[in-house]
Amino acid sequence: MRYGANDVLRGVDLRVHRGEVLALLGPNGAGKTTTIEILEGFRRRSAGEVSVLGTDPDHGDEAWRARLGVVLQSWRDHGRWRAAELLDHLGLYYAPYGTPARPRPYDTAELLALVGLTGQAGTVIARLSGGQRRRLDVAIGLVGRPDLLFLDEPTVGFDPVARQDFHDLVRRLSGLEDTAILLTTHDLDEAEKLSDRIVLLAGGEIVADGTAAELAARFSGKAEVRYSRDGEFFTESVQDATGYVRELFARHGEAIGDLEVRRVSLSEVYLAMVREFESGQHHAARELTGVGA
Numbered sequence: 001m002r003y004g005a006n007d008v009l010r011g012v013d014l015r016v017h018r019g020e021v022l023a024l025l026g027p028n029g030a031g032k033t034t035t036i037e038i039l040e041g042f043r044r045r046s047a048g049e050v051s052v053l054g055t056d057p058d059h060g061d062e063a064w065r066a067r068l069g070v071v072l073q074s075w076r077d078h079g080r081w082r083a084a085e086l087l088d089h090l091g092l093y094y095a096p097y098g099t100p101a102r103p104r105p106y107d108t109a110e111l112l113a114l115v116g117l118t119g120q121a122g123t124v125i126a127r128l129s130g131g132q133r134r135r136l137d138v139a140i141g142l143v144g145r146p147d148l149l150f151l152d153e154p155t156v157g158f159d160p161v162a163r164q165d166f167h168d169l170v171r172r173l174s175g176l177e178d179t180a181i182l183l184t185t186h187d188l189d190e191a192e193k194l195s196d197r198i199v200l201l202a203g204g205e206i207v208a209d210g211t212a213a214e215l216a217a218r219f220s221g222k223a224e225v226r227y228s229r230d231g232e233f234f235t236e237s238v239q240d241a242t243g244y245v246r247e248l249f250a251r252h253g254e255a256i257g258d259l260e261v262r263r264v265s266l267s268e269v270y271l272a273m274v275r276e277f278e279s280g281q282h283h284a285a286r287e288l289t290g291v292g293a
């Protein structure tokens with residue numbers, strides 16, 4: 001993607017599989033929104049190949065669009081509508097695109113229950129709380145029972161309980177409905193908890209791609225093992241945690257207690273990579289993560 005002489009995405013190569021939750025993680029201006037807008041067909045790419053559900057988004061028709069769910073920023077229109085009314089109304093659009101295997105739209109009551117808004121079915125949208133409105137946004141993204149769901153910073157403004165509920169919801173969707181989910185987030189904790197895979201974007205390039213554990217392991221290669229032996233506490237930084245623990249038990253057996261194995265956290269990896277990238281050493285970061293190798 002190029003604006004004028006400025007390349008804001010370069011060589012971005014990624015695949016999302018059916019039923020997979022992929023988090024696009026990166027600092028401000030990394031190119032996350034641009035990437036998903038190209039995939040959604042909202043933005044025309046300057047060059048490169050893109051296929052979404054088998055179709056080039058630049059040429060996607062209504063039937064193709066009906067298979068996508070998009071959750072952008074909070075839904076501000078239709079403030080006087082009641083939540084259930086709006087979902088009923090939006091659902092009509094998807095009805096012609098239903099199949100026996102994937103009936104469209106979602107039943108409104110079922111959908112409201114899924115996002116935890118059953119009690120607000122008759123509430124006027126303007127009177128929903130911020131978190132409730134965001135849940136409604138998600139319901140709007142889901143009403144067509146999408147094969148692929150885009151979530152742009154889905155949990156901004158959620159309290160911890162709403163966030164946990166939302167995480168459960170995303171897990172259920174990818175598991176039960178086989179919906180592929182592509183979400184952008186700044187929240188490392190969220191990326192780690194929610195996604196099967198993380199693609200880290202920095203400066204318009206993919207600098208890392210893998211599961212949270214893989215990224216942490218590839219970057220540092222180490223894990224921290226804590227344990228007690230005969231009441232004395234130890235902390236070791238080791239390359240092969242499984243082997244180390246096996247050896248530990250083989251040697252000391254029941255004398256070992258309080259075992260804890262901690263991977264370097266994703267946030268440590270993330271900060272190190274972004275810093276490395278910003279200091280111009282991103283090729284070193286690529287080598288470390290194996291991306292582009």
Ligand SMILES: Nc1ncnc2c1ncn2[C@@H]1O[C@H](COP(=O)(O)OP(=O)(O)OP(=O)(O)O)[C@@H](O)[C@H]1O
Nearest residue numbers: 003006008026027028029030031032033034035186
């Ligand atoms: N219409 C545009 N014209 C020129 N440059 C743009 C345009 N839209 C985005 N950009 C630039 O593209 C880059 C990537 O922006 P993008 O919004 O995709 O980043 P992001 O990772 O989503 O950031 P944030 O986390 O801040 O939302 C930024 O440098 C931005 O300034």
